[in-house]
Amino acid sequence: MKIIVCVKRVPKTAEADLFIEKEGKDIKKDNLVFALNDWDGYAIREAVRIREDYGGEVIALTVGPEDSKEVLTRCLAMGVDRALRIEEPPAIDALLIAKILARAIQDHSFDLILTGVQTEDDGWGQVGVALAQLLGIPHASIVNRIEIENGKGKVKRELEGGLEELLEVKLPALFTIQTGINEPKYVSLAAILEAEEKEMREIGLEELGLTSKEPLYAILERVSFPPAGKMAEILKGTPEEVVTQLSEIIKKKKG
Amino acid sequence: MTEIFALVEHRQGKIREITYEILGCGERLAKEKGGSLTAILLGFEVKELAEEMAMRTPRVLVVEDEKLKDFNSLYYQKVLSSLFSKYQPLLLLMGHTAYGMELAPSLSVELDLPLATDCIGLSFEGERMKVLRSIYGGKVMAHMTLKEAKGYMVTLRPGTFAPKPLEEKKGGIMIEPSPLQEVTDRKRFLQYIEAPVSGEDISQAEILVSVGQGIGGPEHLPMFEELAKILGGTISCSRPVVDRNWLPKERQVGISGKTVKPKIYIAVGISGAFQHVTAIKGAETIIAINKDPRAPIFSVADYGIVDDFQKVIPLLKEKIKGMMGGV
Numbered sequence: 001m002k003i004i005v006c007v008k009r010v011p012k013t014a015e016a017d018l019f020i021e022k023e024g025k026d027i028k029k030d031n032l033v034f035a036l037n038d039w040d041g042y043a044i045r046e047a048v049r050i051r052e053d054y055g056g057e058v059i060a061l062t063v064g065p066e067d068s069k070e071v072l073t074r075c076l077a078m079g080v081d082r083a084l085r086i087e088e089p090p091a092i093d094a095l096l097i098a099k100i101l102a103r104a105i106q107d108h109s110f111d112l113i114l115t116g117v118q119t120e121d122d123g124w125g126q127v128g129v130a131l132a133q134l135l136g137i138p139h140a141s142i143v144n145r146i147e148i149e150n151g152k153g154k155v156k157r158e159l160e161g162g163l164e165e166l167l168e169v170k171l172p173a174l175f176t177i178q179t180g181i182n183e184p185k186y187v188s189l190a191a192i193l194e195a196e197e198k199e200m201r202e203i204g205l206e207e208l209g210l211t212s213k214e215p216l217y218a219i220l221e222r223v224s225f226p227p228a229g230k231m232a233e234i235l236k237g238t239p240e241e242v243v244t245q246l247s248e249i250i251k252k253k254k255g
Numbered sequence: 256m257t258e259i260f261a262l263v264e265h266r267q268g269k270i271r272e273i274t275y276e277i278l279g280c281g282e283r284l285a286k287e288k289g290g291s292l293t294a295i296l297l298g299f300e301v302k303e304l305a306e307e308m309a310m311r312t313p314r315v316l317v318v319e320d321e322k323l324k325d326f327n328s329l330y331y332q333k334v335l336s337s338l339f340s341k342y343q344p345l346l347l348l349m350g351h352t353a354y355g356m357e358l359a360p361s362l363s364v365e366l367d368l369p370l371a372t373d374c375i376g377l378s379f380e381g382e383r384m385k386v387l388r389s390i391y392g393g394k395v396m397a398h399m400t401l402k403e404a405k406g407y408m409v410t411l412r413p414g415t416f417a418p419k420p421l422e423e424k425k426g427g428i429m430i431e432p433s434p435l436q437e438v439t440d441r442k443r444f445l446q447y448i449e450a451p452v453s454g455e456d457i458s459q460a461e462i463l464v465s466v467g468q469g470i471g472g473p474e475h476l477p478m479f480e481e482l483a484k485i486l487g488g489t490i491s492c493s494r495p496v497v498d499r500n501w502l503p504k505e506r507q508v509g510i511s512g513k514t515v516k517p518k519i520y521i522a523v524g525i526s527g528a529f530q531h532v533t534a535i536k537g538a539e540t541i542i543a544i545n546k547d548p549r550a551p552i553f554s555v556a557d558y559g560i561v562d563d564f565q566k567v568i569p570l571l572k573e574k575i576k577g578m579m580g581g582v
């Protein structure tokens with residue numbers, strides 16, 4: 001089995017104070033902590049798990065700036081065999097990412113491509129399924145179980161409210177991986193050191209026959225913070241006072 | 256005339272709620288553009304669903320085929336691309352759901368149309384399509400324009416657009432022949448797997464103490480279990496808590512978990528992703544405890560405390576214990 005996993009380095013924004021940069025096109029990112037996109041971490045683990053059962057090779061692929069090498073190193077430490085970084089054009093949308101990935105993949109043989117369901121930052125939920133269509137292979141999205149038998153992937157897809165469906169997809173295929181598909185695994189220091197020895201290639205867009213000015217289908221005009229709108233009544237005071245108010249509210253609403 | 260297509264979502268014989276939201280959004284756009292709205296219903300033996308849709312929209316276009324019985328994006332994609340070439344709609348709307356996420360990106364590549372997913376707002380400015388998206392976990396909004404094209408595709412975030420009310424006059428139903436011929440074995444639907452009914456039923460709970468990734472680890476769970484007990488409530492959680500095995504799946508609130516409607520919902524260390532909050536809309540009172548004042552959960556909560564849960568929860572437990580006469 002040759003498995004390709006597409007990964008992205010994303011800023012962790014859940015607990016951070018965010019500011020919009022001068023041009024108004026993005027948030028300021030210099031003070032943020034970056035990591036491997038949560039969904040992609042599950043995809044990497046799943047690929048490594050499949051390789052452990054069937055043998056073969058796992059390759060991690062990212063379109064991103066120089067700094068993205070740190071998430072590729074992380075992937076190598078998680079058991080990926082080799083990694084490739086493709087330089088990111090200055091302006092990008094989901095379809096363009098998919099096109100770049102398709103160019104990098106199309107002349108190679110593979111059995112399986114895994115992506116995350118979505119990114120934590122842009123959250124298009126689009127790159128994986130668009131990539132499958134560009135490569136002309138079948139796909140399944142929001143997958144939370146994979147079994148490989150006789151050149152087919154038997155996969156479970158999450159639908160809604162706990163309902164799931166079982167699909168059979170002919171390989172080569174692309175699956176977008178949902179969180180929780182496998183158990184997180186501890187990455188040892190030895191594995192991290194070993195990762196340094198593994199192959200990590202970097203290429204530019206020209207090598208794929210693309211330029212840094214490919215047309216975009218979705219053009220970002222500006223970003224803003226959500227309007228205040230309807231907001232919770234924020235309880236104010238010392239922790240003591242706040243908790244007293246809250247207990248009163250709970251008592252009243254509990255009826 | 257400008258045509259707007261809205262894809263009807265149905266599963267196991269039932270129309271899904273998002274369909275009415277898609278129609279609501281589509282109707283507004285059709286009005287603005289002086290165009291018309293058509294509901295697209297694909298399925299097998301869906302006469303009743305077609306009648307139901309005709310109560311909501313001026314026109315329903317139905318394609319019936321045994322291969323469309325259960326949703327398989329390969330068949331859906333074929334039918335929609337043939338409808339697209341025939342009718343050339345300006346816009347195709349779907350939900351950002353297990354349907355839309357499986358179908359929209361590949362269809363847009365096949366038709367070479369711009370697609371914007373998971374939109375929370377959309378409008379036409381002249382011939383250009385403008386969309387609003389929520390990014391960085393809901394803390395920032397992106398204002399985007401789609402490339403000028405002969406048609407556009409947009410998927411809508413569930414729970415965001417007002418559902419379309421019933422029509423005064425029943426709409427027309429048009430049956431379109433199915434363009435599907437061969438059966439494909441590239442992707443096959445095998446069966447549904449229902450959620451197991453076991454353990455605690457959080458959907459019936461009156462008070463829920465719900466924990467998210469922000470509680471840091473399972474070692475903090477006991478304090479929440481205790482709080483729930485004092486309140487006579489139940490503990491529930493967001494998805495990452497289940498993914499990390501801190502709590503079992505039956506405790507998960509959200510689109511891929513349970514929908515809840517308690518009297519009081521206390522969300523602790525939960526950021527407020529739409530996949531979570533659409534499932535708590537039925538709660539009477541929502542209280543959020545989060546250390547980030549910009550966490551999106553505060554825009555759905557009634558009351559909020561901006562602080563570290565480790566400071567708030569122990570105090571709250573004591574206070575309520577006292578109030579309840581030391582349970």
Ligand SMILES: Cc1cc2nc3c(=O)[nH]c(=O)nc-3n(C[C@H](O)[C@H](O)[C@H](O)COP(=O)(O)OP(=O)(O)OC[C@H]3O[C@@H](n4cnc5c(N)ncnc54)[C@H](O)[C@@H]3O)c2cc1C
Pocket residue numbers: 014015117118142392466467468469470492493494495496507508509510511512513523524525526527528529530531544545546547550562563564565
């Ligand atoms: C197809 C699909 C289906 C999904 N279904 C569901 C679903 O059913 N249910 C669901 O919940 N999610 C679902 N998700 C995931 C969803 O998108 C979010 O990733 C998830 O809800 C985030 O969980 P969280 O709020 O617990 O974590 P985070 O987003 O990481 O938020 C943690 C919060 O805790 C706060 N915090 C951190 N430390 C503290 C502290 N010491 N004190 C107080 N606050 C603190 C932070 O400020 C932050 O706001 C789904 C996603 C997809 C793609």
Ligand SMILES: Nc1ncnc2c1ncn2[C@@H]1O[C@H](COP(=O)(O)O)[C@@H](O)[C@H]1O
Pocket residue numbers: 006007008037039040061062063064094097101114115116117118119122123124125126127128
């Ligand atoms: N820049 C990128 N490089 C490589 N893979 C990516 C990139 N962006 C997105 N992906 C993959 O596509 C998935 C879905 O991303 P998105 O469509 O942005 O929500 C991610 O989980 C990754 O697996």
